[in-house]
Amino acid sequence: MKxxxxxxxxxxxxxxxxxxxxxxVTASTRExxxxxxxxxxxxxxxxxxxxxxxxxxxxxxVMLDAGNPFFTDVAQGIEHxxxxxxxSLFLCNSDSREAREATHLGHLEQQRVQGILITxxxxxxxxxxxxxxxxxxxxxxxxxxxGDQFCSVAVDDVLGGRIxxxxxxxxxxxxxxxxxxxLGVGQVADRYEGARLAWAAAGLPSDDLTLVAADSLTVASGxxxxxxxxxxxxxxxxxxxxxxxxxxxLGLLQQATATGLRVPDDLAIVGYDDxxxxxxxxxxxxxxxxPRQELGRAAADLVLDEATNPEHRHQQVVFTPExxxxxxxxxxxxxxxxxx
Numbered sequence: 178m179k180x181x182x183x184x185x186x187x188x189x190x191x192x193x194x195x196x197x198x199x200x201x202v203t204a205s206t207r208e209x210x211x212x213x214x215x216x217x218x219x220x221x222x223x224x225x226x227x228x229x230x231x232x233x234x235x236x237x238x239v240m241l242d243a244g245n246p247f248f249t250d251v252a253q254g255i256e257h258x259x260x261x262x263x264x265s266l267f268l269c270n271s272d273s274r275e276a277r278e279a280t281h282l283g284h285l286e287q288q289r290v291q292g293i294l295i296t297x298x299x300x301x302x303x304x305x306x307x308x309x310x311x312x313x314x315x316x317x318x319x320x321x322x323x324g325d326q327f328c329s330v331a332v333d334d335v336l337g338g339r340i341x342x343x344x345x346x347x348x349x350x351x352x353x354x355x356x357x358x359x360l361g362v363g364q365v366a367d368r369y370e371g372a373r374l375a376w377a378a379a380g381l382p383s384d385d386l387t388l389v390a391a392d393s394l395t396v397a398s399g400x401x402x403x404x405x406x407x408x409x410x411x412x413x414x415x416x417x418x419x420x421x422x423x424x425x426x427l428g429l430l431q432q433a434t435a436t437g438l439r440v441p442d443d444l445a446i447v448g449y450d451d452x453x454x455x456x457x458x459x460x461x462x463x464x465x466x467x468p469r470q471e472l473g474r475a476a477a478d479l480v481l482d483e484a485t486n487p488e489h490r491h492q493q494v495v496f497t498p499e500x501x502x503x504x505x506x507x508x509x510x511x512x513x514x515x516x517x
Contacts, residue, residue, distance in 0.1 A: 184213035196221055235265040236477060237285045238318070239278060239295040243270035245394070245424060246452040247469055248296065251318060254473025255294055262481055264291060273298055286313055292480035294318050294473075300329075300363060314483035316476045320363060321493065328479040330472055330494045334364050337465040337498040338371025341419045341447045342386075344463070344500050346379050348507075350417040350445060354387045356402045356429060357421030358394045365394075365421045368449060372419055387415055391425055399428020406444070407436040416444065417506070423448035423455045426462055430505065434459070445506040461503035468496050 182189045187210060194201045195210040202210070213219075236259045240248040252268055259266045267290065271278035275298045282304060285293055292314035297305060300320040309315050309327045317329040338355075345353055355372050357365045369388065376386045389405060391398035399420065406414060406429075420426035426448030430440060438444045440460045448455050451466035475494055483489045 178219075180217055181210065181213045181219050184217060185209045233289050233291065234263070235259075235267055235288070235290050236480065237267040237269060237288075237290045237293050238473075239269045239271055239281050239285075239293065239297075241271055241273055241296040241298065241319075242394075243268075243272070245422070246454065247422070247450045247467070250452065250469035251296075251473040251476075254470035254475075255477045256473075257470070258474045258477030258481065271298060275299065275302070279304060282308060286311070291484045292316070294476050294480055296320060314480045316480045316483075318476045319472065321495070325491050325493075328476075328483065328491045328493065330476040330479065330496075332467045332472070332496045332498050334367035334498070335371040335374070337449060337467075338368035338373075338419065339375040340371075340498070340500045341368075341449065341465050342372045342375035343379075344502065344506065345417045345419065345445060345447065346375065346381070348417070348445065350415075351381060352385045352387070352413070352415045352417075354389045354402075354406060354415040354418040355421075356389045356391060356399065356418050356425055358391050358398065358425075362394075368419075368421055389418075391421070394422045394424055396424050396428035396431070399425035399430075400432040401428075403429045403432025403436070407432070407438060414444075417441075417446070418444060419447045419449075421449060423450045423452045423462060423464055426464070426505075427454060427458060430458060430460060430462065441504070441506050447500075447506060451501055455501075456503065458505075460505050463503045463506040464501055465498050466501050467498055472496060 178189055178192050182192045187206060192210055195207050199207055238252055238255050240252060242248055256266045269281040278298055294316050296319045300317055300322045305315060306326055315327045319331055320329060321331045322329040355369050357369060360366045360369060389402050391402050418429060420429060426446050430446055433440055433444050440446055448462045448464035451464040455462040455464045
């Protein structure tokens with residue numbers, strides 16, 4: 178900085194202002210200092226600045242599964258908010274493993290990031306409470322967290338499951354499968370609960386809403402579920418399926434096509450998340466849309482407010498999902514009337 182000051186013919190304090198408070202420096206002086214920086218190849222020492230401030234100029238997002246486009250879309254929303262605040266964004270992938278998640282969180286605390294956003298493996302883990310107690314702003318993303326120790330941003334997944342099944346009932350389906358991963362995953366359990374509520378409200382036999390388990394929320398699990406559905410005799414086979422996410426729905430669509438089932442004539446399919454690939458599928462998928470980037474931006478705004486606003490109050494923000502109907506459910510004719 179002394180070299181820059183000498184080359185620009187200004188004081189050391191002026192160089193500091195250009196770096197940290199440019200609004201206090203005239204445009205002509207700022208231009209001289211910036212030219213000197215460029216000529217000398219000056220790069221500010223952000224580590225030294227962080228030592229003084231106690232925080233790095235970065236946010237961090239610990240996503241659950243980097244292979245799922247839903248989470249990368251959420252990360253984009255976070256990145257837009259970070260960019261607006263002139264902050265960098267660290268992206269970490271827990272790969273749905275608690276030990277890996279804990280390692281990432283430990284490293285991020287050591288880095289003294291401005292705030293942490295996380296889609297946790299277990300939203301009730303005491304590890305998150307401990308981080309908040311140590312003073313790092315933290316927001317839970319795509320999970321509803323009990324208590325008010327920190328903010329959370331999520332989607333009403335019970336409603337999402339409900340509107341998916343209501344759509345199929347309106348299309349005349351009376352045998353429906355819910356294809357999902359473990360009900361130990363909060364979102365899956367909530368989506369299945371919404372499906373059950375819609376089925377019961379329509380007065381349909383509970384045995385005709387079939388739970389088809391999947392090992393994971395992946396395309397491969399959707400193909401495996403499709404094999405099992407195809408093996409059921411046609412007079413008992415579900416005529417439609419609600420999938421816990423779009424990746425399962427895409428796998429199910431692939432397998433249905435491979436085994437000769439016509440979508441939606443033999444098997445209507447509803448996905449969940451409405452990732453970009455849903456609309457681009459060979460048979461465009463009906464899906465329950467989550468506002469993915471808005472989810473990320475809202476979470477980032479909350480963590481930034483906590484980091485900078487002494488009057489911050491924790492909030493639990495819940496977005497409303499919507500159903501986007503496409504060819505995977507919109508056959509030419511409903512199967513039966515609702516009265517049947």
